[in-house]
Amino acid sequence: MNGPLKDTSPPAQVDRLDRRFSIAPMMEYTDRHARYFLRLISRRALLYTEMITAEAVIHGDRQRLLAFSPAEHPIALQLGGSDPERMARAAEIGQDFGYDEININVGCPSDRVQSGRFGACLMAEPELVAECITAMRAATNLPITVKSRIGIDDRDDYEFLRYFVDTAAAAGCHSFAIHARKAILAGLSPKQNREVPPLDYDRVYRLKADHPDLEIIINGGIDSLAQCQSHLQHVDGTMLGRAAYQAPYLLAGVDQILFSDTGPRPSRVELARAMLPYIAEQMGLGVRLNAITRHMLGLYHGQPGARAWRRHISEHSYRPGADGGLLEAALAQMHGQPALSAS
DSSP states (O other): OOOOOOOOSOOSSOOOOOOSEEEOOOTTTSSHHHHHHHHHHOSSOBEEOOOEEHHHHHHSOHHHHHOOOGGGOSEEEEEEOOOHHHHHHHHHHHHHHTOSEEEEEEOOOOHHHHHTTOGGGGGGOHHHHHHHHHHHHHHOSSOEEEEEESOBTTBOSHHHHHHHHHHHHHTTOOEEEEESSOBOOSSOOTTGGGTSSOOOHHHHHHHHHHOTTSEEEEESSOOSHHHHHHHTTTSSEEEEOHHHHHSGGGGGGHHHHHHOOOSOOOOHHHHHHHTHHHHHHHHHTTOOHHHHHGGGTTTTTTSTTHHHHHHHHHHHTTSTTOOTHHHHHHHHHHHTOOOOOOO
């Protein structure tokens, strides 16, 4: 399969984002409260929103869908859609809200996403993806990036992946996050699509070797910073998903290990207490406590007492009158210390 000619004109965007390490967009997980918490742990990780459809951005409650704290930068907006005009308009709105990058979802395998003609099924329509990229680049100065799989169903050979990437690159996309599994579009659930198809990291490495001018970020099955370091010998960046969410303190070493930053790592106690002003502010705006604390359940993952931490927060965050003092009480249980005021 012959790829199209590369676009040699300079991109309209100025892309200064460092994608050495990022947290994958995850539906029902990477909302603004999760991102605020994760940002406290790592200053350097690139954060992504949940996927938001272009239609929702254009016609929905933008403040609810798109608003975020300035502390979350750098942050990328992931869009789902396949209509170039609507994707361009949604990208423009994302730029107006202050996002640092617009990412196109070409990796989600769910039936609902497929029925909307976006997600992983778009790998079969690289020319349409290219049209979206062209329209979005014309509408915004932000970098337009793509997150995809290595293939779909029986279309999973290397040439299929390469043609898709070449076509998107010719339209001006220069950064690709590749989940190193193919997507099975019929017969597997989204959860199974994260586990059943085998990982093929070598295919992503080959893609980078064949495209030294493109930025290639690898995703899928990575659950330690040591693995990130290993992958960075072959690609430009690593993207963690559920491992970073389920064990968020993993991020405490990101800045020092992957970015060579100096400075102490925050402790788990410091991170929990750093959330107290945010919790008070958000609850003052009408946000439910559990909408925030549910993202903190994994803070003590792998540590003695982790189950008690999760149970205390889960059982008490729904109770009338619960506030940030809940975290202090949970910390007191964990460390045998008197609880401090949540004020």
